Amino acid sequence: MELAVWVIILPLLTAFSLGISKLYFKKIFFKLVIGSAILYLYLLILVITTSYPPKVYSIGQWGLLGINLMVDPLSALFLLIIALLFLPFIIFSMKYTKCIKHDYFIFSYLMVAGISGMVLTTDLFNLYVFMEVSSLSSCALSLYKKTDRGIEGTFKYLIMSTFGSFFILLATILTYYLTGTLNMAEISLAFEDTPFTIKSTIMAFFVFGYAIKIGLLPMHAWLPDAYEDSPIPYNVLSSGLVMKSAVYALIRGLYIMFGIDFLDESGLLTIVVFWGVITFITAHCLAFQQSNLNRLLAYSTIAQIAYIMIGLFVGTEAGLIAGSFHILNHAIMKGTLFFVVGIFNYSLAAVEIEDIKGLGYKFPILSFTFVVGSLAIVGLPPFNGFMSKWLIVEAALEAGFTYAAFFILVGTFLSLTYYLKVIVTLYTKNEKPLLIEEAGLSLKLPTIFLGSLCIVFGIVPSLPLHLITKIPTFLLDNGDYIRILIGG
Amino acid sequence: MSRLNERFTKLYKIGLVITFAYFLLVLFYDIHNLGTDRKRYLSEHYISQGVQETGATNLVASVLYDYRAFDTLGEATMILTAATVLAFLVPITKATMFGTPFKSIVNQTVKLIIPYIAVLGAYLILFGHISPGGGFVGGVVLSIIAILLTLTYSVEFSEYIFKPDQKKFIEDIGAIGFVLLGLLGIFTGSNFLSNGQANFGTGNAGEVFSAGLMPFINLMIGLKVSAGLAIIFNSLIKEK
Incomplete structure (x- = not known):
């Protein structure tokens, strides 16, 4: 458990050292980036394997007076996503970012440090601080190309993200004012004798703040704009990790601090499920109209995160398992799709759906990977997306949300239409001679790795489910979590 | 019509802000009146x-x-x-600055003030743990030196005295130093960022070399904040 803190320190230290290396030791810069990423992968695997039963790491040995870190199965799931995505992301970006790359990797390491901090901490204010670190560096990455559209989209992202942070900070302040502590377990105990109205108001602030970062319906408009002209490998990490880390913070906060009984009693479960249904129907309809591949995938991300929210908020054990599984699967599937689009963009500067016409014959393996990724995200049987979507439908039916289950099936057909549109374009014969800049192995390898994971997790879902089935133990009944955290 | 519409939007925005403020007021009032026996053990422990x-x-x-x-x-x-981010956003090529020429009184005064500011900043950083101040405050005071040079002379002169690369280097050194000081705790068999627990000697409260690692952490933060703010200010003022 001593290793848990290194998960945060290592990327931070790497980012700072990269800053010095950029100025004076340019030769070792890329060796440092790759070496640190490999070391980080090894570290993450060590931490994930020792994640059960959870243990507490007290920073500065202050116990309840200071800040504690804790790795429980839900955190371990996010560390697993970092482990799966980060090294492919680094390898892909090495080749993809053609011009100045130094700052790019500094920001990536800062972003990962922020996300791992969010995932490990048990302190409410520390969560906020690391969230700011990750969203600020995420903004920096999304404007990395410095084009007009990129800057406009990032400006929207920055404003909305700050707005969300404002509400989260407000809720944090109110919580501290009310309970006199920032430790989540102690807050949970102190909340037991708090009046209903005040508790639900604080909860509303939390939900509203995080809903902006997650991109639920009226607050989703920043996401496609931010993705439109950003470096495409960044989109992989953003849709796989940055958005999910907000989901993590919301789930952790609500289930631990407020408890499932209060969520049920205040009607939040019903509200969020309804909200999710509206969000994904709208996002699917909007995605159908897009001609830009990045925007299409961005709307698809909004829809998939709405599925995740439905899974996580039906309030049963099956729902939590299904939602968490979909978090992992969506990170892999969307990563595959964005990587393929990134290669098309690298080789032919393709951004519109029209531009990729006929590429199915020029890039047979990559196009096949794209087809695998898109069929997985639609939810067709042999792939991983089917598994988690099926589990979500089952959990929704079991918890009595029949309309949600029905609309998920409707949404599946909607998503099939627009992904089919892309696939058909991909395999339409095109006579135009194409200008092809060969994509190297370092671009193809991460893509094919993630694409094959889509199939592996579809055929052997017990592999990740081994970890995921332990998640509800510490969320549905927050007593265990509190006991471990307070007991030291 | 459009004027009326404009006025209506303005009123609507003001109304929203006032409603939100009133809502927060009611909320704070409610929380404040909840009861007197609320747990305050954390802040009390810090104080006592x-x-x-x-x-x-x-x-x-x-x-x-x-x-x-x-x-x-x-x-x-x-x-x-x-x-x-700011250093990355602003291109390295020179942009136009406002070059207000000051009289020599201003320039000479600034020259005279700078040593005093440096002493004040160093004092605030080094005595941060025994008197009001600390790394953040002292860093801000130190960064004023670079900001004053930028404002009275020019960005070029300020960057001639403090090169951007050097500032970046100092900032990174400060950050790395903070993490390394935290790691000292792990290397002595305790936890990350531990101070008194790892027997770094809290010393006699009130002396300069007391409170274990705290003066050194203050120093690192001071270096980092001063360099960082100088970079931020120069980048912002370079913007066209």
């Missing part, structure tokens, strides 16, 4: 035991650099990120 446990007579410093030093690490990282 803070000096003995950390060896720092400045309670703010003891919370910032000892009890919750991990938050400070995150905040310092945020300043570094902001400085890096």
Whole structure:
């Protein structure tokens, strides 16, 4: 458990050292980036394997007076996503970012440090601080190309993200004012004798703040704009990790601090499920109209995160398992799709759906990977997306949300239409001679790795489910979590 | 019609703000009146035991650099990120600046003031744990030197005295130093960022070399904040 803190320190230290290396030791810069990423992968695997039963790491040995870190199965799931995505992301970006790359990797390491901090901490204010670190560096990455559209989209992202942070900070302040502590377990105990109205108001602030970062319906408009002209490998990490880390913070906060009984009693479960249904129907309809591949995938991300929210908020054990599984699967599937689009963009500067016409014959393996990724995200049987979507439908039916289950099936057909549109374009014969800049192995390898994971997790879902089935133990009944955290 | 519409939007916005403010007022009022026996053991512990446990007579410093030093690490990282973003956004090529020529009175006065500012900043940083001040405040004061040079002379002159690369280097050294000081705790067999627990000697409260690692952490934060703010200011003023 001593290793848990290194998960945060290592990327931070790497980012700072990269800053010095950029100025004076340019030769070792890329060796440092790759070496640190490999070391980080090894570290993450060590931490994930020792994640059960959870243990507490007290920073500065202050116990309840200071800040504690804790790795429980839900955190371990996010560390697993970092482990799966980060090294492919680094390898892909090495080749993809053609011009100045130094700052790019500094920001990536800062972003990962922020996300791992969010995932490990048990302190409410520390969560906020690391969230700011990750969203600020995420903004920096999304404007990395410095084009007009990129800057406009990032400006929207920055404003909305700050707005969300404002509400989260407000809720944090109110919580501290009310309970006199920032430790989540102690807050949970102190909340037991708090009046209903005040508790639900604080909860509303939390939900509203995080809903902006997650991109639920009226607050989703920043996401496609931010993705439109950003470096495409960044989109992989953003849709796989940055958005999910907000989901993590919301789930952790609500289930631990407020408890499932209060969520049920205040009607939040019903509200969020309804909200999710509206969000994904709208996002699917909007995605159908897009001609830009990045925007299409961005709307698809909004829809998939709405599925995740439905899974996580039906309030049963099956729902939590299904939602968490979909978090992992969506990170892999969307990563595959964005990587393929990134290669098309690298080789032919393709951004519109029209531009990729006929590429199915020029890039047979990559196009096949794209087809695998898109069929997985639609939810067709042999792939991983089917598994988690099926589990979500089952959990929704079991918890009595029949309309949600029905609309998920409707949404599946909607998503099939627009992904089919892309696939058909991909395999339409095109006579135009194409200008092809060969994509190297370092671009193809991460893509094919993630694409094959889509199939592996579809055929052997017990592999990740081994970890995921332990998640509800510490969320549905927050007593265990509190006991471990307070007991030291 | 459009004028009426404009006025209506303005009223609508003002109404929204007032409603939100009123709502918050009611909420704070409610929370405040909840009861007198609310648990305040955390802040009480900091106040009553803070000096003995950390060896720092400045309670703010003891919370910032000892009890919750991990938050400070995150905040310092945020300043570094902001400085890096701004330095990255503003192109290296020269942009036009406002070159208001000042009379020699201003220039001479600034020259005269700068040593005093440097002393004040160094004092605030080094005595941060025993008197009001600390790394953040002292860093801001130190960065004023670069800002004054930029404002009275020019960006070129300011960057001739303090090269951008050097500032970036100092900032990174500060950040790395903070993390390494935290790692000292792990290497001595305790936890990350531990101070008194790892027997770094909290010393006699009130002396300069007391409170274990706190003066050194203050120094690192001071270096980092001063360089970071100087970078941020120069980048912002270079903007066209």
